Amino acid sequence: MRERTQYLDESVKGFIIWSIIWGTIAVLVGILISLQLAWPQLNVAPYLTYGRLRPIHTNAGIFGWGIGSFIGLFFYITQRLTKTPLWSPGLARVTLWLFNIGIASAAVTLAMGINRTKEYAELEWPLAVVVAIIWVLFSVNVFMTIFNRKEEQMYVSLWYVMAALVGVTVLYVVNNLGVPLHLFKSYPIFAGTNDANVQWWYGHNAVAMVLTAPPLALFYYFLPKVTGNPIYSHRMGIIAFWSLIFMYLWTGAHHLLWTPVPDWIQTVAMAFSVMLIAPSWGAVMNGYLTMNGRWEQMKTNYLVKFLICGITFYGLQTLQGPMQSIRTFSAFIHYTDWVPGHVHMGTLGWVSMIIFAAIYYVATKMTDSEIYSVKLANTHFWLILIGQLIFSITMWIAGVQQGSMLLATNPDGSLHYSFMETMIAIFPYYKIRAISGFIYLAGLLLFIYNIYKTFQQNPASQTSKA
Amino acid sequence: MLEKNPVIFIILAFVVIMIGTTVTMIAPFKWINGAGDKIAEVKPYTPIQQEGRDIYMREGCNNCHSQTVRTLASDVERYGYGGTHSKSGEFIYDRPHLWGSRRTGPDLAHIGLKYTDPKGTWHRKHFENAQSVVPASNMPSYSFLNTPLSTKYSERKMKLLGFPYTQADLDDLKGKTEMDAIIAYMRKLGTDIPVKKAEAATVAPAVQKNPFTDLKAVEDEAKSLYKQHCASCHGEKREGTMGPALKGSAKSDAELYKIISQGIEANGMPAFASSLDEQKIWKLVTYIKLDTK
Numbered sequence: 001m002r003e004r005t006q007y008l009d010e011s012v013k014g015f016i017i018w019s020i021i022w023g024t025i026a027v028l029v030g031i032l033i034s035l036q037l038a039w040p041q042l043n044v045a046p047y048l049t050y051g052r053l054r055p056i057h058t059n060a061g062i063f064g065w066g067i068g069s070f071i072g073l074f075f076y077i078t079q080r081l082t083k084t085p086l087w088s089p090g091l092a093r094v095t096l097w098l099f100n101i102g103i104a105s106a107a108v109t110l111a112m113g114i115n116r117t118k119e120y121a122e123l124e125w126p127l128a129v130v131v132a133i134i135w136v137l138f139s140v141n142v143f144m145t146i147f148n149r150k151e152e153q154m155y156v157s158l159w160y161v162m163a164a165l166v167g168v169t170v171l172y173v174v175n176n177l178g179v180p181l182h183l184f185k186s187y188p189i190f191a192g193t194n195d196a197n198v199q200w201w202y203g204h205n206a207v208a209m210v211l212t213a214p215p216l217a218l219f220y221y222f223l224p225k226v227t228g229n230p231i232y233s234h235r236m237g238i239i240a241f242w243s244l245i246f247m248y249l250w251t252g253a254h255h256l257l258w259t260p261v262p263d264w265i266q267t268v269a270m271a272f273s274v275m276l277i278a279p280s281w282g283a284v285m286n287g288y289l290t291m292n293g294r295w296e297q298m299k300t301n302y303l304v305k306f307l308i309c310g311i312t313f314y315g316l317q318t319l320q321g322p323m324q325s326i327r328t329f330s331a332f333i334h335y336t337d338w339v340p341g342h343v344h345m346g347t348l349g350w351v352s353m354i355i356f357a358a359i360y361y362v363a364t365k366m367t368d369s370e371i372y373s374v375k376l377a378n379t380h381f382w383l384i385l386i387g388q389l390i391f392s393i394t395m396w397i398a399g400v401q402q403g404s405m406l407l408a409t410n411p412d413g414s415l416h417y418s419f420m421e422t423m424i425a426i427f428p429y430y431k432i433r434a435i436s437g438f439i440y441l442a443g444l445l446l447f448i449y450n451i452y453k454t455f456q457q458n459p460a461s462q463t464s465k466a
Numbered sequence: 467m468l469e470k471n472p473v474i475f476i477i478l479a480f481v482v483i484m485i486g487t488t489v490t491m492i493a494p495f496k497w498i499n500g501a502g503d504k505i506a507e508v509k510p511y512t513p514i515q516q517e518g519r520d521i522y523m524r525e526g527c528n529n530c531h532s533q534t535v536r537t538l539a540s541d542v543e544r545y546g547y548g549g550t551h552s553k554s555g556e557f558i559y560d561r562p563h564l565w566g567s568r569r570t571g572p573d574l575a576h577i578g579l580k581y582t583d584p585k586g587t588w589h590r591k592h593f594e595n596a597q598s599v600v601p602a603s604n605m606p607s608y609s610f611l612n613t614p615l616s617t618k619y620s621e622r623k624m625k626l627l628g629f630p631y632t633q634a635d636l637d638d639l640k641g642k643t644e645m646d647a648i649i650a651y652m653r654k655l656g657t658d659i660p661v662k663k664a665e666a667a668t669v670a671p672a673v674q675k676n677p678f679t680d681l682k683a684v685e686d687e688a689k690s691l692y693k694q695h696c697a698s699c700h701g702e703k704r705e706g707t708m709g710p711a712l713k714g715s716a717k718s719d720a721e722l723y724k725i726i727s728q729g730i731e732a733n734g735m736p737a738f739a740s741s742l743d744e745q746k747i748w749k750l751v752t753y754i755k756l757d758t759k
Contacts, residue, residue: 036604036606037570037604038604039604040596040597040603040604040605040606040607043606043607045606045607045608045609045610046525046610049525049526049606050526050529050530050606051525051526051527051528051529051530051606052525052526054526054529055526055529113524113525113526114524115523115524115526116523116562117523117526117528117562117564118562119567143472143476146472147472147473152470153469153470154469154470154472154475158472159469159475159479162472162475162476162479163479163483165476166476166479166480166483167479167483170480170483170484170487179626181619181622181623181626182619185520185619187561187562187626187627188561188562189561190561190562191499191557191558191559191560191561191562191563192498192499192554192556192557192558192559192560192561192563193498193499193503193554193557193558193563194494194495194498194499195560195561195562195563196557196563196565197490197491197494197498198491199562199563201487201490201491205483242482245479245482245483246482246483246485246486247486248483248486249483249484249485249486249487249490249491250486250489250490251486252490252491253490255567256565257536258536258537258538258541259534259536259552259565260534260552260553260554260556260557261498261554262494262497262498265490265494268489268490269490272486331536331538335532335566335567335568335569336568336569337568339567339568340568406540406544407540409540409543410686410687410690411687412687412745412746412749413543414543414687414690414691414694414746415540415543415544415690415694416690417690417693418690418693418694418697419544419571419572419694420600420602420603420693420697420698421693423570423602423603423604424602427602427604
């Protein structure tokens with residue numbers, strides 16, 4: 001109790017709540033666009049067409065849910081790992097305000113068609129500046145807390161946090177370099193093949209610095225906390241960390257195989273993508289071996305389910321990813337629905353499962369109570385697991401089916417199927433995918449209810465820590 | 467030491483991420499889009515084409531349509547439309563690139579080679595109501611693009627991008643709709659690259675008579691060629707939709723061959739001589755006349 005009073009968690013709670021709101025919007029928009037792909041008459045022109053909504057879905061998911069919850073949870077774990085209160089709670093409050101204004105404006109402007117079209121960097125320059133400011137304010141706060149720390153040793157989670165702070169800054173700034181035409185339109189300084197190469201250097205490393213390093217930081221912190229087991233190997237953590245952040249930056253061009261990007265860049269990207277299996281699985285094995293002798297917790301502790309299932313999806317993701325980076329396999333599945341299947345295993349499975357566990361844990365700590373309902377949390381777990389698996393598996397099947405149809409030729413060398421025939425073949429999968437979205441949403445709603453009730457159990461918690 | 471000094475740690479992490487960045491992202495600036503990539507025939511966008519490109523971006527068309535024909539035979543066959551795979555030099559005026567990452571719709575890098583009709587009849591109908599042309603299509607309706615084109619920034623865009631333009635180009639924008647602009651952009655895509663089109667179209671077929679008299683033997687191939695190249699305008703069952711009905715065509719084999727090969731520009735019928743060889747065109751002729759013989 002003595003310890004808890006020194007931590008400044010007001011913004012932690014704020015970021016968690018708002019990230020859940022944006023995450024829910026991401027899922028709702030995701031369901032809508034999945035329905036639009038099956039039933040095009042659900043497009044409401046011009047604001048609610050697929051082309052304008054899809055960036056809202058990805059931005060709400062990555063920036064709203066992902067980055068929002070990471071900011072909150074990093075404020076939480078940084079204070080605990082450094083045994084130091086947050087450097088500036090005032091700055092954190094400002095960051096939260098800016099974050100919400102930024103994400104809300106992003107949704108509105110994207111619906112208006114103000115869109116740079118570069119994936120995960122769609123926001124036009126004024127909002128890109130806001131995003132950069134949010135990130136810098138957050139980074140300074142975390143870094144100064146680390147700088148002023150009372151605990152000398154920096155735990156591996158803090159390394160991932162700091163790597164993300166630097167990495168995201170570099171990536172985001174470079175990929176957004178442009179010349180403004182007016183307030184709502186700019187043109188990038190890069191053209192054609194250069195722009196594509198920069199974009200996927202950014203795109204793939206956004207996966208590294210936003211959707212890999214931060215959830216790993218959380219995983220390394222929360223798994224020992226939740227299980228009571230120390231992390232299996234600190235040394236393995238060190239090796240995996242440095243090789244991960246070194247190798248990732250070489251791999252962007254695996255999104256551009258068979259395109260006009262120079263062949264050697266593609267080949268280097270392929271090689272490094274395969275090599276990345278090692279550091280990725282370093283983290284996975286560190287997680288599994290931490291459970292040594294305590295595997296019964298998978299049955300008894302609902303949080304362990306989320307964490308271990310999450311790291312398992314990370315392991316599968318980092319095997320499937322390198323596989324897709326090989327030219328021959330890419331020729332087969334690139335541009336098909338296989339890829340959304342892959343991406344959603346990472347986002348719905350790996351990243352979100354870790355965030356869910358972290359938020360459950362933090363909510364109970366902040367209210368100094370137990371979770372409102374373990375039963376609901378378990379139901380939540382199964383619903384999101386089933387929803388995500390149906391999503392990914394149907395999309396993998398659809399991708400393989402469409403990929404093989406697109407490549408099929410007649411004896412005279414002409415193509416066997418028209419493009420439309422390949423689409424007609426996969427429409428049934430689109431309908432199944434939409435159902436999986438509703439299942440995931442049901443799980444998410446149980447989570448929200450459970451967190452709401454948990455926070456309500458101890459309304460005084462807000463004021464108890466000053 | 468590293469685990470105890472956050473400043474040194476951050477600097478080192480920065481250095482580590484910059485190694486791969488420098489080799490694979492910064493260094494290539496030296497030659498990508500350089501002299502080796504240049505294709506003399508590739509021209510910058512005109513004001514109306516650039517306006518169309520900006521509408522394409524605004525509507526997020528890149529979320530469903532890619533713009534790179536990969537160096538794969540099936541890609542070239544499906545999306546080359548007589549051209550070959552995409553080359554770096556085709557994109558040097560693209561800010562940003564619009565290569566995309568998902569093909570929920572077909573690749574558009576060379577779509578201008580497919581629909582050559584100057585009036586853009588096919589595109590117009592397809593944008594307004596895709597299902598009227600391709601019944602099973604899941605493309606949304608873009609009839610709302612039938613709205614006057616704003617030309618407020620047209621000249622400034624040309625200046626910012628450094629593209630040449632004339633006053634006539636700008637005057638030409640008057641009275642145009644957003645639909646006109648996006649169609650102008652569609653018609654430009656892929657058309658700069660030299661394709662041996664005119665040459666191929668004038669070459670007389672080596673075999674003057676349809677070599678495929680045994681209909682059954684080529685039916686499967688002919689049918690898929692038909693679906694690939696003809697069905698979107700002439701209907702899945704040759705009943706005619708945008709283009710005329712083909713079932714029971716009274717035209718001779720040689721006449722049909724000529725039309726498919728050279729197209730009828732005034733009607734918007736594309737020429738297929740550059741994308742289909744003689745054998746395939748004859749197979750199509752056979753299929754079109756399937757139950758009239």
